[in-house]
Amino acid sequence: MKRVVTFSNPANGKGVFCGIATHDEAIVEQMRTFVREHNIDKSAFEFQMLYGVRRDLQRRLAAEGFGVRVYVPFGPEWYPYFMRRLAERPANVIFLAKNFFKN
Numbered sequence: 001m002k003r004v005v006t007f008s009n010p011a012n013g014k015g016v017f018c019g020i021a022t023h024d025e026a027i028v029e030q031m032r033t034f035v036r037e038h039n040i041d042k043s044a045f046e047f048q049m050l051y052g053v054r055r056d057l058q059r060r061l062a063a064e065g066f067g068v069r070v071y072v073p074f075g076p077e078w079y080p081y082f083m084r085r086l087a088e089r090p091a092n093v094i095f096l097a098k099n100f101f102k103n
Contacts, residue, residue, distance in 0.1 A: 017044065017046075019046055023050070023053050025057060028057065042065050047061055047066055047067065049069075051071065051072040
C-alpha cells in the first residue's frame with residue numbers, strides 16, 4: 001500500500017499549520033523528503049506522537065530542528081481511552097510492544 005503525505009505551505013499564504021500525527025518512520029521520511037523538495041520551512045508543521053512511543057525518533061527529529069509535540073493522555077479516563085485506541089486496531093498492541101524497546 002502506497003502512503004501519500006501532502007499539505008499546503010502556510011508560509012506562502014495557502015493552507016494552515018499542519019500536524020503530522022504518526023509513529024511510522026516511513027511516513028516521517030516521506031514528509032522530510034516532501035519538505036526538502038518543496039522548500040517548506042520546518043516551522044510550517046510539526047510531528048505529533050504519543051508520550052513514550054518512539055522517543056528515539058522524537059529526539060532525532062527535535063535535534064534536526066523539526067517541531068515535535070508529544071501527546072500525553074491524562075485524567076481519570078486515560079486508561080479507557082488507551083484501551084479503546086488499542087481495540088481500534090489490534091496491530092497497535094504489537095506496534096506498541098515493538099517500539100517500547102526502541103527507546
